[in-house]
Amino acid sequence: MIKITLKDGSVREYVKGITVLEVAKDISKGLARVALAAKIDGKVIDIRTPIEEDVELNILTFEDQxxxxxxxxxxxxxxxxxxxxxxxxxxxxxxxxxxxxxxxxxxxxxxxxxxxxxxxxxxxxxxxxxxxxxxxxxxxxxxxxxxxxxxxxxxxxxxxxxxxxxxxxxxxxxxxxxxxxxxxxxxxxxxxxxxxxxxxxxxxxxxxxxxxxxxxxxxxxxxKKKQLDDYLYRLEEAKKRDHRKLGKELDLFSIHEEGPGFPFFHPNGMILRNALEDFWRMEHEKRGYKEIKTPMILNEELWKRSGHWDHYKDNMYFTKIDDKEYAIKPMNCPGAVLVYKTKMHSYRDLPLRMGELGTVHRHEMSGVLHGLMRVRNFTQDDAHIFMTPEQIKSEIVGVIDLIDYFYKTFGFKYHVELSTRPENSMGSDEAWERATNALIEALQEKGLDYKVNEGDGAFYGPKIDFHLEDSIGRTWQCGTIQLDFQMPENFDLTYIGPDGEKHRPAMIHRVVFGSIERFIGILTEHFAGAFPLWLAPIQAMIIPIADHHKEYAQKIYKKCKKNKVRVEIDNRNEKIGYKIREAQLQKIPYMIIVGDQEIENEKVSVRSRFKGDLGILEVDEFINKLLEEIYNKTYENIDIKKS
Known part of the structure; x- marks a missing residue:
């Protein structure tokens, strides 16, 4: 007899030579019907394979990759x-x-x-x-x-x-x-x-x-046929949602042959970008982060000391200044380390949370460049946290909570993956084990299920990656938390402990958006360009029906602007139906219709991009409704059939 340990930890005894399929049938006829392959002691095999010895067995269905x-x-x-x-x-x-x-x-x-x-x-x-x-x-x-x-x-x-x-x-x-x-x-x-x-x-x-x-x-x-139908529908949806197409239609950004991989943001794109960055700053300030800004170009010696020279050189750009070698930064972390080193720190100063919206440059092959999703320069919403060993778990948990809050604000579901030590890494086995265990403990404290990606960590430390799911079921890796004992060692970072002696801090590298550019691309496709009110470049379009309604439209415009609502007037000599359709094509959340009746009652007729005609409202009532929706950062339920 042989012992077979199943995925749930239970152990069953069978006659030597039993096949995986026969085990599946013994567990459940339903499982046997959907079984496609199996894992024996981590190796993927056919379900017809006979089992000759004690093993760990995981029967694989279409739900498993x-x-x-x-x-x-x-x-x-x-x-x-x-x-x-x-x-x-x-x-x-x-x-x-x-x-x-x-x-x-x-x-x-x-x-x-x-x-x-x-x-x-x-x-x-x-x-x-x-x-x-x-x-x-x-x-x-x-x-x-x-x-x-x-x-x-x-x-x-x-x-x-x-x-x-x-x-x-x-x-x-x-x-x-x-x-x-x-x-x-x-x-x-x-x-x-x-x-x-x-x-x-x-x-x-x-x-x-x-x-x-x-x-x-x-x-x-x-x-199943339905699975294929759903997949093909999502493919068609993805074509409609392509952020490169919508970016052009909504005048958000462009990329030119004079700078492949280097995006140009237009005024509408800058409004969206600034809204994201303002949100980032506000939420980080609430959580005790201090914002810094570090230089774009630093000398060769720094990058050798940080480990980037040996482990990341092929992705970097270089230049010469005064006959000395310099590099354009591919990451922000060494700059944050230099800021930390400008003064002596006490354990009472820690944790020290430094945030930076830092532009970085990385050399990408031309064949992989793709709109905003894969570029050569981008802004990372970086932060580096310096802490005592006792503070590691609580700081990781705090970052997990922050990332969770951000993604829920945009309506994203997500799953978590833990990436361990890669072959091309620096540091001792002991340091890597400590770092990996600390990440696991934080994930366990939060009760988060996670998948392990063996050997996919950063060269300086293991990491937790957050893969968010958009409205048509695609996943995108955005947020990450990396725990690093190597860079504090390389740069001889210290703090004075309660004993009056110098100690080595630990360091967290983390991003929430990941790349601002890429996150904008993801949001554009997630919302099919129909951004929530607080992100929409134009939040309301005032549409006068005739020329003699323009004066009242201007009055409403000024009142909206005074309340910091992003509003425009469509003064073109076009039919009202045409103007409404144009506003809908531009994905503008609200249309304010102005005619004789509205002037007479000193009110406005309002149409919502999502809900249609909202009827006639008091001007102040409507503006308050907008301000409440902007403040709460609400978004409509995303329905891909309507977007």
Missing amino acids: EGKEAFWHTTSHVLAQAVKALFPNVKLAIGPAIENGFYYDFDVEKPFTPEDLEEIEKEMKKIVKEDYFLERFELSKEKAIQFMKGRGEDYKVELIEDFPEGETISFYKQGDFVDLCAGPHIQSTGSIKAFKLLSIAGAYWKGNENNKMLQRIYGISFP
Whole structure:
């Protein structure tokens, strides 16, 4: 008998050689129906795998990322089988699962067309209907090479030749189709109930531009049709919400060929940006942060001392001043450290919380630049907290609470990930263990579930990352909390303790927005450009119906401006319906209609972008309503079908 420890910690005994699927059936018939793959002692395997010894077992479904990957990887094999059936002379390259779906690369005589994709999808449906069982088998390296040569698969032969001598090579067979593959895969093709081929692109073999250009087909698949329908709907929504398109339509920002990756903010974009920064300053002041500003350029010696020279040099820009080497800062932390060092600190001064809206520059390859989401210069809403070891947990908890407050203000849900020591790191094992444990203790105190990302921490310390979810279900990594014992050591930071002796402080690096630019891009797509009132560049548009109504419109304008409401007047000689539609296209929250009746009663007719006609209101009543909504930072329930 063998002992199998399940995900919930329970232990079950089974006969040696039982398969994962049989274990799933014993637990629940429902679990067996949705089981796609499994993890045995951390390694992902097929559900048909026999278990020969005591193990920890986690049965994976489509709810698990590894389960999705097995499902999508199998769909890529179905795609390859369909292409081979329709285009027998095609040569197969690789077909992995990716973050959202899968792709397969093909060497084909002429590029695929959209019409080809339709025919391929039809063929894939036949393969799914046949419900082919995926059978794994292994060959020696020599036999594997001969096997693939016999099938004319030159790219597969090249891959096998790269394997070490003596290694066993695995394959998967479904029907008459065979592919070189390490797996894992789901049990059969019949489980793939819904799929869609999304696009075609060119891709060099092995990503090397000196190699042949292949044809890459991207796709997505799900166990249920509704999941596919929802995904395709979100894709269409994402196109409408593209912040680059909305940024141009709403006149928020632009990017020019004179400065790729360096965004230009327009007046409307600056209003939005300043509103975010004012909110940031106000909330940080409440929590005891002191704002600082540090230089953009500092000398080479500083960056060597901080560790950036050895660990981040490839992402930095450099310049020479008076024949000495300087760097444009990619991060704000060394500047904050120098501010700390300007005077001696007592334990009574700690924690010391320094906030900085600091512009940084990082060298990004041109191919990855993307609107405001990936740029070469951006402003981080940085803060650096210097504290005694006893204050670490409470300070981390305080930052978690702050980030939670910010995200809830914008209507974001989020999940948390803990990233541990990377290979390219500095410092001792002991320091890293202390830092990692401190982050774990703070997460446990807050009762937050978290996922561990092994080896994904910063080079100077482990970190907690906050991944927020927008209104169409996409996730974005924004906030982060990094605990650092290395930089205080490198810069010999000290404070005087209760014993009168010098001690080493700990240091937290943290951001909430992350990058102001990127956060604006995320907000633009989250709200589809229809920002909450407190962020909207224009909060109300006054629309006089005719020329003789303009004087009263001006009176309302002045009253709104006096109360710091961002308001404009549409004085164009256009029909009222046209003006209202224009205001709605500009995503303006409120329209104030002015005509004879409004002048006679000294009132205004109000239309809401979300709620439609609100009727006739007293001017002061309406302005008070706006001020209350701005103060409370309220936002309408986000409905992607209305946005």
